[in-house]
Amino acid sequence: MSGPPDLTMSTIKMVISLVVVLGVIWGLYRVAKKALPMTPSGGKGRMIQILESQYLGMKKSVAMVQVPGAVLVLGVSPDKINLLMQIDNPDIIQGISARSGQKRAVVSFKEQLRRMTHAKADRTAAAPRGPVTE
Numbered sequence: 001m002s003g004p005p006d007l008t009m010s011t012i013k014m015v016i017s018l019v020v021v022l023g024v025i026w027g028l029y030r031v032a033k034k035a036l037p038m039t040p041s042g043g044k045g046r047m048i049q050i051l052e053s054q055y056l057g058m059k060k061s062v063a064m065v066q067v068p069g070a071v072l073v074l075g076v077s078p079d080k081i082n083l084l085m086q087i088d089n090p091d092i093i094q095g096i097s098a099r100s101g102q103k104r105a106v107v108s109f110k111e112q113l114r115r116m117t118h119a120k121a122d123r124t125a126a127a128p129r130g131p132v133t134e
Helices: 007-035 090-101 109-126
Strands: 049-057 060-067 070-076 081-087
Touching: 060 090, 070 090, 081 090
Parallel strands: none
Antiparallel strands: 049 060, 060 070, 070 081
16 A cells, blocks of 8 residues: 655645646737737727716716717617717817826726725724723
């Protein structure tokens, strides 16, 4: 009979296998990122740009779309798109384009997670624990 299995060697093999698999995934990601550059739908140089989109409810939103010569405000639902307003005034279009052209601050996942955990910790600390006795 053989002795008990060697857990140390099994653990080392498992960790090495995990590192190899994660390395292959990371390598494929880097290759795909270079080979398939992704541009946002409202990218520069396009004739149609999505300036802003606001979620309203279950699968419903309002979108502001710039087309040559006009800005369209559209109501978007799963089954149809309705034109809510068309803006043709060049001064208003220029103001809207300038405002939407401003870069939004991109918050990293790490920063968002830190904010959420601190907010939850603050709420937990503020909540009373147990019955209050005087």
